[in-house]
Every structure is written in C-alpha cells, then in structure tokens.
Amino acid sequence: xxxxxxxxxxxxxxxxxxxxxxxxxxxxxxxxxxxxxxxxxxxxxxxxxxxxxxxxxxxxxxxxxxxxxxxxxxxxxxxxxxxxxxxxxxxxxxxxxxxxxxxxxxxxxxxxxxxxxxxxxxxxxxxxxxxxxxxxxxxxxxxxxxxxxxxxxxxxxxxxxxxxxxxxxxxxxxxxxxxxxxxxxxx
Amino acid sequence: xxxxxxxxxxxxxxxxxxxxxxxxxxxxxxxxxxxxxxxxxxxxxxxxxxxxxxxxxxxxxxxxxxxxxxxxxxxxxxxxxxxxxxxxxxxxxxxxxxxxxxxxxxxxxxxxxxxxxxxxxxxxxxxxxxxxxxxxxxxxxxxxxxxxxxxxxxxxxxxxxxxxxxxxxxxxxxxxxxxxxxxxxxxxxxxxxxxxxxxxxxxxxxxxxxxxxxxxxxxxxxxxxxxxxxxxxxxxxxxxxxxxxxxxxxxxxxxxxxxxxxxxxxxxxxxxxxxxxxxxxxxxxxxxxxxxxxxxxxxxxxxxxxxxxxxxxxxxxxxxxxxxxxxxxxxxxxxxxxxxxxxxxxxxxxxxxxxxxxxxxxxxxxxxxxxxxxxxxxxxxxxxxxxxxxxxxxxxxxxxxxxxxxxxxxxxxxxxxxxxxxxxxxxxxxxxxxxxxxxxxxxxxxxxxxxxxxxxxxxxxxxxxxxxxxxxxxxxxxxxxxxxxxxxxxxxxxxxxxxxxxxxxxxxxxxxxxxxxxxxxxxxxx
Numbered sequence: 001x002x003x004x005x006x007x008x009x010x011x012x013x014x015x016x017x018x019x020x021x022x023x024x025x026x027x028x029x030x031x032x033x034x035x036x037x038x039x040x041x042x043x044x045x046x047x048x049x050x051x052x053x054x055x056x057x058x059x060x061x062x063x064x065x066x067x068x069x070x071x072x073x074x075x076x077x078x079x080x081x082x083x084x085x086x087x088x089x090x091x092x093x094x095x096x097x098x099x100x101x102x103x104x105x106x107x108x109x110x111x112x113x114x115x116x117x118x119x120x121x122x123x124x125x126x127x128x129x130x131x132x133x134x135x136x137x138x139x140x141x142x143x144x145x146x147x148x149x150x151x152x153x154x155x156x157x158x159x160x161x162x163x164x165x166x167x168x169x170x171x172x173x174x175x176x177x178x179x180x181x182x183x184x185x186x187x
Numbered sequence: 188x189x190x191x192x193x194x195x196x197x198x199x200x201x202x203x204x205x206x207x208x209x210x211x212x213x214x215x216x217x218x219x220x221x222x223x224x225x226x227x228x229x230x231x232x233x234x235x236x237x238x239x240x241x242x243x244x245x246x247x248x249x250x251x252x253x254x255x256x257x258x259x260x261x262x263x264x265x266x267x268x269x270x271x272x273x274x275x276x277x278x279x280x281x282x283x284x285x286x287x288x289x290x291x292x293x294x295x296x297x298x299x300x301x302x303x304x305x306x307x308x309x310x311x312x313x314x315x316x317x318x319x320x321x322x323x324x325x326x327x328x329x330x331x332x333x334x335x336x337x338x339x340x341x342x343x344x345x346x347x348x349x350x351x352x353x354x355x356x357x358x359x360x361x362x363x364x365x366x367x368x369x370x371x372x373x374x375x376x377x378x379x380x381x382x383x384x385x386x387x388x389x390x391x392x393x394x395x396x397x398x399x400x401x402x403x404x405x406x407x408x409x410x411x412x413x414x415x416x417x418x419x420x421x422x423x424x425x426x427x428x429x430x431x432x433x434x435x436x437x438x439x440x441x442x443x444x445x446x447x448x449x450x451x452x453x454x455x456x457x458x459x460x461x462x463x464x465x466x467x468x469x470x471x472x473x474x475x476x477x478x479x480x481x482x483x484x485x486x487x488x489x490x491x492x493x494x495x496x497x498x499x500x501x502x503x504x505x506x507x508x509x510x511x512x513x514x515x516x517x518x519x520x521x522x523x524x525x526x527x528x529x530x531x532x533x534x535x536x537x538x539x540x541x542x543x544x545x546x547x548x549x550x551x552x553x554x555x556x557x558x559x560x561x562x563x564x565x566x567x568x569x570x571x572x573x574x575x576x577x578x579x580x581x582x583x584x585x586x587x588x589x590x591x592x593x594x595x596x597x598x599x600x601x602x603x604x605x606x607x608x609x610x611x612x613x614x615x616x617x618x619x620x621x622x623x624x625x626x627x628x629x630x631x632x633x634x635x636x637x638x639x640x641x642x643x644x645x646x647x648x649x650x651x652x653x654x655x656x657x658x659x660x661x662x663x664x665x666x667x668x669x670x671x672x673x674x675x676x677x678x679x680x681x682x683x684x685x686x687x688x689x690x691x692x693x694x695x696x697x698x699x700x701x702x703x704x705x706x707x708x709x710x711x712x713x
Contacts, residue, residue, distance in 0.1 A: 062556070063555045063556070064541070064555060064559075064560050064564070065556075065557050065560055066560055066564075066565065125556070143554075143555060144542075147538055147541050147542045148242070148538055150538075151536070151537040151538035151541050151564075152242060152536075152538045156537070157536065157537045157538075160537050160564060160565065160567045160568065161498070161500065161537075161567045161568025161569075162502055162536055162537045162567065163500070163502065163503070164239070165238065165239035165240060165381075166239055166377075166378075166379045166380055166381065166503075167238070167239050167377075167379055167381075167387040167388065170377055171376075171377030171378045171379040171380070171388075172340075172377075172378040172379070172380060172503040172504055173376070173377045173378045175503075176500065176503060177338075177340045177341065177378040177380075177503040177504035178338060178339060178340055178341060178344065178504070179341065179500075180341040180344050180345070180497070180498070180499065181497070182496060182497030182498075183344055183345060183348050183497075183630065183631075184348070
C-alpha cells in the first residue's frame with residue numbers, strides 16, 4: 001500500500017503494475033533492442049521508439065539506483081511502461097515527449113540535443129531535476145512505475161530483504177519471525 | 188441451508204453492509220430466529236482468494252469508488268476501507284481493545300475544549316462490560332477468556348526493548364483476535380505477516396468466514412453480495428419500509444423491510460441517509476438535527492519507521508501484535524486531552540516503503556536518487572515500525588457531504604469528506620512522534636522517519652449517538668432519533684472516538700443492538 005502519491009490514479013496504477021506483471025521475450029527478436037550485453041533482457045517494443053526506451057531505462061536507474069542490480073530489472077520496468085503505452089495514447093505521448101525533453105543539455109542560454117541515455121550521470125541528473133519541476137506529470141509517471149515495477153519485482157524485493165509470499169512456506173512460525181539476535185535481552 | 192427471501196417480504200430486517208457492525212448484527216439476529224437480508228456492495232471471496240500479495244489484495248479488497256478528500260485528507264483517496272463481504276474485518280489487523288472507562292465520558296472528563304463538539308456517550312463502561320466480554324469470546328481475543336497472548340515477532344521485540352528502556356510498563360503483544368492456537372474452527376497463527384492483506388489461513392477473526400457461515404447455518408440469514416443500496420424508502424408516516432439497490436447485474440431492486448439497519452462504514456452510512464432525501468425529509472433521512480455526516484473522526488494516527496543496527500525483517504509475523512499502553516491514559520500535564528497507543532506496524536513491502544518514507548516524511552534525502560536508495564531503501568531489512576493511534580477531537584465541520592455535480596458509476600453523487608485537525612490532535616501527534624522515535628533511539632536506532640496519517644482506516648462518528656436528539660443522529664440503541672425502525676449499526680455511531688482500535692467496540696455494540704432490536708420486535712414496539 002503505497003500512499004505517497006496524492007492521487008488515487010497513481011495509487012491504483014501502482015497496484016496494477018505489480019499484479020499485471022511484465023512479459024519479457026527470451027531472445028532478441030526482429031526489431032528488439034539489446035539493452036545490456038545479455039540479450040535475454042531484450043523485449044519487443046509495442047509502442048515506444050528506441051530512443052525513448054533507452055532513455056527510460058537510464059531514467060529508471062537514476063531514479064532508484066542499486067549497485068547490486070544490473071539493467072535487467074530496470075528494463076522490465078520500461079517493458080511494463082511500453083505495454084501500458086500500447087493501450088494509452090496519452091501515456092505514449094507523455095513518455096515520448098518527456099524523454100525528448102530530457103535529451104536537451106542546457107548550457108548558458110544555449111540548448112544542445114544529446115540523447116538522454118548518452119549523457120553523463122551528472123548531466124542526466126540535471127535533466128531529471130529539470131523535468132521534476134517543469135514536466136512533473138511525466139516525471140511522476142515514470143517514478144511511480146519504477147517504484148511499483150522495480151520494488152514489486154520479487155527478486156529485487158528479496159535482495160532488499162522482503163521475502164514475499166509466506167503462506168506456501170508455512171509462514172514464519174518456524175522460519176525466524178522472532179530470530180532477532182543483536183538486541184540485548186530485555187528484562 | 189442459507190435461506191432466501193422474497194423482495195416483497197416486509198417482515199425481514201434489512202442490514203446494509205456486512206462488516207464488523209452489519210455482519211455481527213446479522214449473525215446475532217439470525218441466532219435469535221429473526222430473518223435477515225444482508226446487502227453487501229462488494230463481492231464474496233473465500234480463503235482461496237486471499238493471497239500474500241499487497242498489490243493484488245489492495246486491488247481485490249479496497250473500496251476504490253471515487254471519493255474526494257478535502258482539508259488534511261488525501262484528495263484522491265481519503266479512506267482505506269474494504270468493499271467485500273466482511274468489510275474491513277477482512278483487512279483489519281486484529282487489535283481488539285476495550286475503551287477505557289473515562290473515554291465513555293469524554294465531555295465530562297476532558298471538559299469544554301474550544302472547537303471540539305465533545306459529548307458523553309449515552310452508555311457507559313459498566314453497561315458495555317458484558318457485551319465486550321461476549322465480543323472477545325466470539326472473536327477469540329488473546330489475553331481474554333483464558334486465551335494466551337501471541338508470541339512477539341522481531342518488530343515487537345525491538346519496540347519492547349526500547350519501550351522498557353524508556354521506563355514504559357504496559358508493553359505486551361496486545362489483545363488480538365488472532366488465534367495463537369486453533370479455536371472455534373479456525374487454525375492457529377502461522378506468523379505469515381500479511382494480516383492486513385487478509386489472513387490466508389483464517390487464523391484472524393473475520394466476519395467473512397467466522398460469522399457469515401454461522402449466520403447462514405441458522406436458516407434465518409440471506410447474504411446478497413454485489414448489491415449496492417442506493418436509497419432507503421419510507422411510508423407516509425415516515426417509517427422506513429425498504430431499500431432500493433442495484434443488484435449484481437445493475438438492475439434496480441426494491442427489498443421491503445420491517446427494520447433497516449445501516450452499516451456501510453462512516454462515509455457510506457451518512458451518504459446513504461443523505462441520498463435518501465424525499466419531500467418529507469428534504470435534508471436526508473434521520474437528519475432533522477442536521478447532524479448526519481458531521482463529526483467525522485479518523486483517530487490521531489501517525490507512523491514512525493526507524494533504521495536499526497541489525498536485521499529486523501519486520502514483515503515476518505503478526506503485524507500488529509505489539510503494544511505500548513502507557514500513553515493511553517488521560518493526563519492533562521502532557522498538553523493534550525485523551526491518549527494514544529503505540530502498536531507495531533511493518534511497511535507493506537519494499538515498494539510501499541520506498542514510496543511512503545520519501546513521499547511522506549521530511550527527513551530523507553529527497554524521494555529518489557542514490558542518497559535516497561542508500562539511506563532508506565537499502566536499509567529495508569533493518570527497519571522497525573510502529574503505528575501511533577489515539578483519540579481525535581470531534582468537530583462539527585469535519586463531515587461527509589455530497590458533491591454537487593459529480594456522480595459515481597452507480598449514478599450517485601460522489602461523497603466529499605472534509606477533515607481538518609484540531610489543535611489537540613496536533614499536540615498529541617507531536618508527543619507521539621517524540622516518544623515513538625525515543626523508543627527506537629533507546630533500542631539503538633540510527634534514524635527515525637515520522638510519517639503523517641495514511642488514508643483513514645478508523646472512520647468514525649458521522650451519525651453519532653447522543654442522549655439529546657438535537658446533538659446527534661441516533662440514541663443509545665443505535666435507533667435513529669427521527670425514525671424508530673431505522674438503525675445505525677457501525678462505527679458511524681461513535682459519539683467520540685476513544686484511543687483504541689474500534690472494531691471490538693463496534694462488535695460489542697452490534698451484539699447489544701441485536702438484543703435491543705429483538706426485544707423491540709418481540710414487544711411490537713417496532
């Protein structure tokens with residue numbers, strides 16, 4: 001129950017993202033994008049173009065970076081966004097325009113086009129902070145999807161210490177519900 | 188065995204809502220041989236539908252019809268309640284605490300507090316004592332009737348250690364309606380950790396599987412799920428004669444009734460009375476006082492999460508089986524009236540913690556980015572958490588009204604819920620934050636995050652009980668002051684909120700109401 005977004009729309013989207021899951025193709029098919037060295041993380045885009053997808057993957061990682069994660073879980077988040085955009089023309093436009101806006105490096109009075117995914121980390125953060133203020137609907141759409149998709153991913157959650165469904169394991173009665181060992185004994 | 192009744196059968200008691208109030212009332216009446224038709228807006232699930240997944244169960248159980256929050260409330264999602272058979276007893280945590288004696292007499296005890304519409308309840312602790320006892324027995328509440336308390340989980344042990352180090356005395360795993368061992372056909376708790384997603388094994392008491400099957404077995408109870416009541420109808424004398432509802436196929440039906448009892452939680456109950464306005468009752472039914480919808484309360488509530496020096500795994504085990512009771516007393520010297528409780532509360536998974544801690548507390552490095560993931564999210568396994576729940580002040584302008592133009596999928600005006608805090612609420616929360624954080628600091632916590640209220644789960648007081656007809660909507664039996672065969676049967680009745688989680692009191696009041704209603708039917712006074 002993520003209550004941090006002050007709109008019902010985002011709250012429900014968050015729950016939907018987790019429940020719907022994300023389909024990832026196992027191999028790099030025609031038109032597929034090999035994002036990482038490992039081609040098993042590629043997926044077939046349904047709605048978004050390559051620049052947008054690469055930009056969103058970079059943005060998802062910059063939003064919630066974890067050194068122990070490769071690009072895979074972030075790619076899954078973006079695959080989910082791509083699926084949603086296939087059924088939602090407004091979202092497709094928001095994401096495409098949003099990444100396009102991130103692909104601008106402002107220097108003094110001049111603006112220079114540099115694809116977001118090719119920008120340095122510092123330039124990316126600059127562009128994202130600008131988007132957070134000036135294009136908040138886009139920023140929050142990606143942030144909400146990343147929160148739900150990344151941390152709703154059972155492997156990611158497990159790596160952070162959330163152990164997921166317990167009923168099929170008989171709960172924690174015999175699996176450490178009271179196994180705390182660093183606390184001094186209370187009186 | 189479940190009976191069915193004709194729409195034209197005007198001898199039945201129609202109960203609107205199958206939660207803690209409506210479900211208990213229905214079962215109790217059916218055991219007395221009184222015929223009941225219970226209309227529930229949501230679907231009927233069974234244990235097989237309940238899984239250990241926060242997102243899936245949030246979507247399955249929650250009341251997600253459009254509501255608008257104003258004032259201090261989440262504008263798009265002011266309440267977190269359920270639309271399902273069993274109502275909020277499906278997702279409740281199980282905490283089952285009696286009111287303290289003085290809380291039945293809030294006006295007398297706290298005095299005249301400016302801006303607050305405090306009243307004494309028209310019933311008291313002595314009168315409620317036997318009904319509390321029956322409710323605890325029915326629900327299998329730990330620490331009562333010889334039922335042992337639950338074992339404490341890691342999150343409890345952290346809170347207990349810190350609390351005792353601070354000098355708190357009354358610290359234990361609470362009075363929980365969760366079986367520590369098998370009882371009443373329900374199994375013992377396996378410490379799954381998903382109480383508030385619905386208990387997948389049924390160790391926690393819920394109307395859904397504890398009361399409804401028993402009511403059906405009496406042969407005096409018909410449950411109609413997926414039935415949204417849109418209007419209560421009345422005759423020329425002003426007596427309620429039945430209800431109109433939309434059935435599962437969206438067809439409008441009319442069920443006649445001898446008595447109508449409303450138990451739709453504190454937004455839907457006043458909303459239905461307001462939506463039942465007629466030429467005879469232009470301001471809504473049972474509203475000659477103008478009190479319908481007023482004095483909405485949602486408890487103090489706040490959450491403290493803390494990063495501890497080692498793993499806690501606070502998702503493991505019974506979520507709310509842990510309580511510190513020392514601050515629940517009334518003690519003016521703290522600078523506020525009433526009191527509050529500390530209760531263990533984990534985080535509903537990594538996604539929720541990752542969103543809520545940054546989004547709701549101020550003391551984080553923003554809501555995203557490397558500093559945020561390192562400080563907050565990557566410390567997930569070391570987090571401990573508690574919920575702070577206390578009495579909030581009733582205020583006349585905190586109220587449920589109908590939107591002028593917006594309609595929901597049933598064609599009914601969308602409810603607007605307004606809530607602003609009373610200075611007493613703020614003073615209490617400030618104290619609760621300070622003491623809650625101090626508990627974790629005493630246990631070695633490195634950093635605490637203070638979160639403001641989540642969308643309301645304890646929603647109370649919008650059709651309150653009052654001795655005088657001009658100060659509330661119903662009398663001490665729950666019968667409305669205006670219409671003797673129209674009852675309020677849920678937490679909307681609450682005159683004041685007290686500090687304790689309200690379900691036990693709602694159940695106890697429903698047991699009592701069933702007795703009074705049955706007696707009134709027997710003597711033909713209704």
